[in-house]
Amino acid sequence: MSKPIIIYGHPVSPFVRKALIALEVKGVRPSSIVPLTPVISSDALKDISPLRRIPVFQQGDFTLPDSSVIAEFLDESLDGAALYPTDSKIKAKARWFEEYIDTHIAQYFVFQYFFEKLVKPSVLKLETDDARVKAAEEKMPEILAYVEENLTEAGYLLGDTPYMPDFAIGFMFQNAGFAGWQCDAGEYPKTVRLLSALNSHAGFKKVSQLGADLLTARRQEIESVLKAYLTN
Amino acid sequence: MSKPIIIYGHPVSPFVRKALIALEVKGVRPSSIVPLTPVISSDALKDISPLRRIPVFQQGDFTLPDSSVIAEFLDESLDGAALYPTDSKIKAKARWFEEYIDTHIAQYFVFQYFFEKLVKPSVLKLETDDARVKAAEEKMPEILAYVEENLTEAGYLLGDTPYMPDFAIGFMFQNAGFAGWQCDAGEYPKTVRLLSALNSHAGFKKVSQLGADLLTARRQEIESVLKAYLTN
Numbered sequence: 496m497s498k499p500i501i502i503y504g505h506p507v508s509p510f511v512r513k514a515l516i517a518l519e520v521k522g523v524r525p526s527s528i529v530p531l532t533p534v535i536s537s538d539a540l541k542d543i544s545p546l547r548r549i550p551v552f553q554q555g556d557f558t559l560p561d562s563s564v565i566a567e568f569l570d571e572s573l574d575g576a577a578l579y580p581t582d583s584k585i586k587a588k589a590r591w592f593e594e595y596i597d598t599h600i601a602q603y604f605v606f607q608y609f610f611e612k613l614v615k616p617s618v619l620k621l622e623t624d625d626a627r628v629k630a631a632e633e634k635m636p637e638i639l640a641y642v643e644e645n646l647t648e649a650g651y652l653l654g655d656t657p658y659m660p661d662f663a664i665g666f667m668f669q670n671a672g673f674a675g676w677q678c679d680a681g682e683y684p685k686t687v688r689l690l691s692a693l694n695s696h697a698g699f700k701k702v703s704q705l706g707a708d709l710l711t712a713r714r715q716e717i718e719s720v721l722k723a724y725l726t727n
Numbered sequence: 728m729s730k731p732i733i734i735y736g737h738p739v740s741p742f743v744r745k746a747l748i749a750l751e752v753k754g755v756r757p758s759s760i761v762p763l764t765p766v767i768s769s770d771a772l773k774d775i776s777p778l779r780r781i782p783v784f785q786q787g788d789f790t791l792p793d794s795s796v797i798a799e800f801l802d803e804s805l806d807g808a809a810l811y812p813t814d815s816k817i818k819a820k821a822r823w824f825e826e827y828i829d830t831h832i833a834q835y836f837v838f839q840y841f842f843e844k845l846v847k848p849s850v851l852k853l854e855t856d857d858a859r860v861k862a863a864e865e866k867m868p869e870i871l872a873y874v875e876e877n878l879t880e881a882g883y884l885l886g887d888t889p890y891m892p893d894f895a896i897g898f899m900f901q902n903a904g905f906a907g908w909q910c911d912a913g914e915y916p917k918t919v920r921l922l923s924a925l926n927s928h929a930g931f932k933k934v935s936q937l938g939a940d941l942l943t944a945r946r947q948e949i950e951s952v953l954k955a956y957l958t959n
Contacts, residue, residue: 545873546831559819561826568819587791587800594793599778641777 499526503540504549506721507709508532509605509666510597512702513562514550516662519698521575528721530709534619563593566659578659585653592645592652592660596667600638604671607631612674635676639683646685650692657696665693669703673710701727731758735772736781738953739941740764741837741898742829744934745794746782748894751930753807760953762941766851795825798891810891817885824877824884824892828899832870836903839863844906867908871915878917882924889928897925901935905942933959 500518502525504511511528518525531539533547540547544560552559552568559565570578580586608631615621642664649655652664668678668690680687693699705724712720732750734757736743743760750757763771765779772779776792784791784800791797802810812818840863847853874896881887884896900910900922912919925931937956944952 545827557816559823561823564819564822564826567822568815571815571818583800583803584789586803587796590796590799591791591793594796595777 498555501525501527501529501553503529503531503543503551503553505530505532505709506702506705507670508549509601509663509670509706510548510562511550512666512669512706513659513663514552514565515702515705516666516698517562517566517569517578517659519702520578521569521573523569523573523575524725526725528725530717530721534614562663563590563597563659577656580653580656580658589653589658589660593663595641596660596663600642600664600667603631603634603638604667604676608635608676609670609674639678639686643683643686646689650688657693657699661689661693662699665690665699665703666706669706673707730787733757733759733761733785735761735763735775735783735785737762737764737941738934738937739902740781741833741895741902741938742780742794743782744898744901744938745891745895746784746797747934747937748898748930749794749798749801749810749891751934752810753801753805755801755805755807756957758957760957762949762953766846794895795822795829795891798825809888812885812888812890821885821890821892825895827873828892828895832874832896832899835863835866835870836899836908840867840908841902841906871910871918875915875918878921882920889925889931893921893925894931897922897931897935898938901938905939 500523502511502514502518504514506512506515506528515525515528531549533540533549537547540549540551543551543553543558546560548560550560550562550565552565559568566578579589607627611623611625611628611631615623645652647654651657651661653660668676678687678690694703701724705720708720709717732755734743734746734750736746738744738747738760747757747760763781765772765781769779772781772783775783775785775790778792780792782792782794782797784797791800798810811821839859843855843857843860843863847855877884879886883889883893885892896918900908910919910922926935933956937952940952941949
């Protein structure tokens with residue numbers, strides 16, 4: 496792949512960070528990141544993303560929405576470490592976990608907890624809907640139990656190697672963490688061990704740091720934070 | 728794959744029919760279909776489907792939820808005609824279309840239109856929420872325009888061969904049709920041509936007929952309708 500790659504989407508979104516980690520694992524850096532968000536940049540997204548979702552991958556005239564679709568495409572078209580297992584049954588489980596994470600975990604940890612507790616008051620200057628936060632908090636134990644139960648003794652969901660669903664969990668939980676959530680090490684030891692292992696993964700660390708830096712960046716600092724990421 | 732295959736999920740669900748057409752295309756017949764629905768059989772689903780969704784694929788001790796994940800698994804593990812294109816860019820487009828169909832088209836054509844107009848009054852003995860039907864009808868033109876725009880001159884979304892997203896559109900629209908919806912041939916000629924082509928596809932025809940037969944079957948007839956499908 497020789498043409499420059501553009502990622503559309505603000506890396507404060509865990510879905511955008513999924514696309515960035517997929518590129519990191521493949522050893523490919525995008526040439527630019529355009530920090531759009533569905534809330535603020537809906538019209539700009541319309542032409543490249545039919546559901547106005549982020550991220551969108553673009554290379555030449557090839558445009559592709561959806562973090563999981565992008566990750567599978569990169570895994571099939573680029574060399575570098577694998578983003579998914581090769582055994583068809585284990586790969587199917589990986590896809591199922593990623594679907595569970597991107598819909599169910601995202602719903603409660605990101606769209607309800609993170610969005611209500613942080614995005615609404617800090618970015619949109621709207622009031623938090625406490626009932627939606629409470630509903631998320633009530634759902635979290637069931638979700639955490641499912642993750643804990645499915646983590647292998649070897650450390651990750653599919654064995655001793657992190658694949659896309661492991662990274663996806665890391666980013667979803669990171670956003671809940673931005674809004675104050677912490678994973679209870681007594682209740683969920685394997686999950687805490689996963690999050691700790693991810694934070695020692697060079698690519699994950701770099702991409703999650705970008706998310707954290709952008710969260711606190713002032714508007715006029717965004718470009719330089721992105722540039723530092725893209726050139727380091 | 729030698730162990731018997733069980734599909735959990737009522738084939739009135741377009742997602743269950745997606746799993747069945749995937750098996751049809753591969754020339755494999757499940758040994759049984761267990762007609763659970765999320766609305767009625769939530770507890771029975773809990774152990775095999777974390778989000779209590781249908782379909783669930785089972786073979787021996789291997790259990791897999793999600794129609795798209797099942798289809799990719801079957802495509803990778805079975806011989807027979809392809810369910811997805813092989814070129815990585817075109818395959819990525821297929822996955823994106825399937826995601827769009829399973830979330831966005833399903834939301835309006837199935838969960839709002841079909842569910843409100845047919846399932847609620849006929850099955851659940853509940854009143855239709857007319858506002859939700861109206862909201863679906865208002866969204867349909869935008870969705871149909873997107874489908875029409877993306878259908879190729881060769882007849883299908885990805886060229887001259889039907890793949891999973893084409894079948895998925897067929898089944899979603901079939902459910903809206905159960906509730907009285909019709910596709911306007913003047914406005915959406917390529918879409919009507921797609922639906923007509925699908926109805927000449929032996930596997931699609933068989934699976935869509937099963938859905939239609941079960942829709943009108945009385946409770947005591949369900950087993951024999953399923954048995955006829957499984958043994959024909």
